[in-house]
Amino acid sequence: MNLNPEQLTGYANQFIQVLVDYSPKLISAFLILFVGLYFIRVINRLIRRLMVKRNLDPTLTRFLSDILLWALRILLFVSFISKLGIETSSFVAILGAMGLAVGLSLQGSLSNFAGGMLIIVFKPFRVGETIEAQGIIATVSEIQIFVTKLLTANNQTVFIPNGALSNGTIINYSMQGQRRADLTFAISYDADIKKAKDILENILKNNPNVLTNPAPEVFVKNLTTSSVEFAVRPWAKNENYGAVFSKTLEDCKIALDEAGIATQPYTIQK
Template sequence: MEKAQEWFDYGIELAKEFGPKLITALLIYIVGMWVVKKIIGGTRKVMSKSKYDESLQKFLLNLLSWSLKIFLIIIVISRLGVDVTTFAAVIAAAGLAVGLALQGSLSNFAGGVLLMIFKPYRIGDLIEAQGVLGVVKEIEIFTTKMVTPQNKLAIVPNGAMANGNIINYTAEGKMRVDTVIGVGYGEDIKKTKEVLLNVLTSNPKVLKEPAPSVNVMELADSSVNFAVRPFCKPEDYWDVYFGTYENCKIALDEAGIEIPYPHQVEIHKEA
């Protein structure tokens, strides 16, 4: 009975000593998180009104959010009576160990900073990098998210993005669509070029400048191949690509121009 009373008294003493600190720290954390959300929300509104680049906006907001939360946690810990200088030394030592273990993550963070500074691509750009072709959906602190033409989400580390080759199809505002159309050797080259060029110029998604072109590309084994080269906006690429083949086939058929294909010859042997 006396032992239980001793434990009860000890618990009361701990509650008196640490209870107010714990309650105060909890209140600071709750109010602090509310303040952090307000700061992030206000900063987001200011950036939106100032027409900040969307990629830079999300990156800076993530960085600001993490920085404020870490600062809040330090305040809460100090309110609990933990020596901040000692805590900082422990954090520094732990940070060094974690840093050595997570060199790849630090490299990705540095890559993200470089991407924000040099801006080789923005959200919404069609790019090709690290073997992935897709539209940039989001640039985060450590990774870049891309949506492929097959509507797959590709997540690529920023370190690799910053140190590798990047092809930005959107940056110039236009793309060239490369298609090849073959016709028979007996067809008139000038007439064929006129028919194919008319297909391109009649497509509203094909740009007037740079002007589309049709040129003899190759004298192949069974066909004369034409390089059919329209320009379009990046978002219209696949419509123009598939539409060019389909419309050229229809136009050539209507003009009576043959598109060669393998013929099967039957050989009849006499009995």
């Protein structure tokens, strides 16, 4: 199709007229966009500082600020296209349909997300604490939104989904600040019970890492068909628990052997 100069001039004039008529909306829309982005950054910084001052969990602070940031960006984008004259009702309907589809396809992830929020808000454990969950005893390394990262004693990294973690039993060994070691020694009926008890009590008294409050306990736990079982229960701070457990076990065995009191095999539980 050949266009003569008059037609080109006419099209150019129409384009310029449309641009002139539409330019106020275009300018105001981009003004809203740039000013909105600036204020979103300012609001996000203020919210972060406020949550830090309130001593909120760092993971929760980061997550809530990110959610707020994207929510404000979506609202700004809707306002931007609305100012341009684009119909937003269909756009919002499309976003809703997409959200529903994503939600249905990510049910497991949403369960882990909800579990992560419960863990962050109610704090059954914190980073650095030792817990037992899902059959694993380990130290909490990081609490993420979907999974919790644990580090075992033999330096293995374990990731547990927050959905399963929040719905299961959690034993927190660090929350109270101190722990009790439950040891059992089985001795023969021929042995002097009072002497054995004195030996075990002296071992606990001479260990500087054994706490005096709560006081350690030594008592006859059970009388079996072949032995007398003594319960030995020292208390220790969390950081000294492993040393107190192994030291008490070793010292009690050595002291009983030196006194001529034979011990019998027994399954020891931590």
